[in-house]
Amino acid sequence: MSDNHPQISAQCPACGLHALVVVRLRRGGDGNWVQTDRRRLFGRDVEGDTAQxxxxxDTCPVCFGAWFDPGELDVLAGKLEGVEQVLDADSTPSKRGCVHGHGPMSEHRLPGVISTPLDRCTACGGLWLDGHERRKLAQASTSEGQGTKTERWFKRGAIWAAQVLTHLPVEVDNxxxxxxxxxxxxxxxxxxVFIGQETGAIDxxxxxxxxxxxxxxxxYATLLTYMFMHGSWAHLLFNAYFLYTFGDNVEHLFGRVRFAIFFVLAGVLAGGLxxxxxxxxxxxxxxxxxxxxxxxxxxxxxxxxxxxxQVILWVQLKIPAWTYLFVWAAFQLLMGFWGKGADAESVAxxxxxxxxxxxxxxxPLVLAMRRREVARHVRVPALT
Structure with a gap:
């Protein structure tokens, strides 16, 4: 099927923050889908596989949405084979455009499977699935959905053990x-810098x-210098973990120079507040x-x-990132104004x-710039 796969140069019709990229999947003898070749896809080197x-x-690496040309979704849907043929015939206009440049698509329901409508192009028959819809029907194209069940549970167990000890969040599929x-x-x-602090070379x-x-x-110079120092090894390691976990994706999206300026500016203004x-x-x-x-x-x-x-009371939960971060921000607000005691007062x-x-x-300003940049570099920009 991949030999006839049309070349797509299109902006993600959902978020507009990235051009669509190709993910090639093969189903091996065990029935599992794996990414093929030793190409770096979504930041991961994957071994080739003897495929059947x-x-x-074509996927968006930001919002995880995916475009399926006719027949592709049926292949990946497994037990739901024939899903393209059971779409509700009734449709409503969609605000999203076909990635092949055929204009606005239409929204169709998939009764009994997905509660939200799918976007379909009436001209070419292609389908767009948002990230949460794609996870229901095509999990094989994400890191979480690959490998055997035993491998996935072993990995989950190792993550759980580490989280019980550290209480740190772990990304699922980004x-x-x-x-x-x-x-x-x-x-x-x-x-x-911290080694310099520990050895006395830095006051x-x-x-x-x-x-x-x-x-x-x-x-005023300390508004810049303070952010590169830390009070303890634990302070350093926790900050390093959060920067590594969340910063890699943000850097990729912003671009290196823009991300560096953003980081330093935020640190200065945070210190000012x-x-x-x-x-x-x-x-x-x-x-x-x-x-x-x-x-x-x-x-x-x-x-x-x-x-x-995130592990809460020994139970590993899979939660949306926005839930975790909103709870985190609310906690900072409460502790900033009403936190009492030596521990609370030792944190800025x-x-x-x-x-x-x-x-x-x-x-939001950076993302708007990003959408304009992506639109200029693809053949089919997203509808605005």
């Missing part, structure tokens, strides 16, 4: 695409934000948490359908909030 059947689909060089550079800088208090000192002495609102004016503040909070907000805007594993909650607000404010 091969299919290519792997990195490309090498996040800015993220790596930031992580290396954090480590080098932590001199380069930290001290709100009272900044207000009275104009020590801390200086304005904190009552602990003599306490030194260090850490990249404010800038990383902006990265979390950007991730929320750009990947609202991404999902995370207002810096976290400031960074998150910067991300909320700036990300």
């Amino acid at each position: 059947l091969e299919v290519q689909i 792997p990195a695409r490309g090498t996040p060089w800015v993220v790596y550079l930031l992580l290396a800088t954090f480590l080098a 932590t208090e001199y380069y930290a934000i001290v709100a009272g000192r900044l207000k009275h002495e104009g020590d 801390h200086v304005m609102l904190t009552h602990r004016t003599a306490t030194p503040v260090v850490g990249a948490s404010g800038a990383i909070a902006a990265v979390l907000a950007a991730y929320l805007w750009a990947f609202p359908r991404a999902r995370l594993f 909650w207002f810096a976290h909030l400031g960074g998150f607000l910067v991300g909320v404010a700036v990300t």
Whole structure:
């Protein structure tokens, strides 16, 4: 089927944030679908496989939606074979355009399978599935859906054990695409600076934000320097984990230079909000948490359908990223204004909030720029 697969140069009709990319799948003798060749697809090298059947689909690596040319969805649907033939005949106009340039599509229901309508082009017969719809019918094209059931459960068990110990979230199906060089550079800088702090080569208090000192002495350079230092190994490792987990996808979407500027700007403004609102004016503040909070907000805007594993009361739950991040932001707000005790007062909650607000404010502007850039570089731009 892949030999006749038409070449598509189109902007994602759903989110508009990326050009569609090809994912080639083969079904092996065990019936499982795997990505083929040793090509880097969605940031992952995959071994080739002796296949019985091969299919290519065009996907958006941001919102996880997928385009299926006629016949492709039936092949991947497995037990739901014939799904293209049972679409409800009644339709309503869609705001999304066909990726082959045939204009607006129409929305059709798939009774008893998916509650939301699918988009279908009446000219070519192609179908568009949003990310959550695609997961129901074509999980094989995501990292979560590949491999045997035993392999998947073993991986889940290992993740659960690590999460019980750390309580950190883990991405489910949003792997990195490309090498996040800015993220790596930031992580290396954090480590080098912290080693300097530990050995005494860097005076932590001199380069930290001290709100009272900044207000009275104009020590504005610390708004930049504080974000590259950390108070402990645990502080460093937690920040590094969150930056690595969420920052790689945001860097890919923003672009390296834009992401670097965004990170530093967010850190400076986050530190400024801390200086304005904190009552602990003599306490030194260090850490990249404010800038990383902006990265979390950007991730929320750009990947609202991404999902995370989170362990709560020993139970591993699969939750939408927006749920986790909204709870996180609400917690920062509550602790910033009403947190009491030594532990609560040792954290710069207002810096976290400031960074998150910067991300909320700036990300829509960056995404609008991104959509325009993608539209200029594809043959079929998304409908606006």
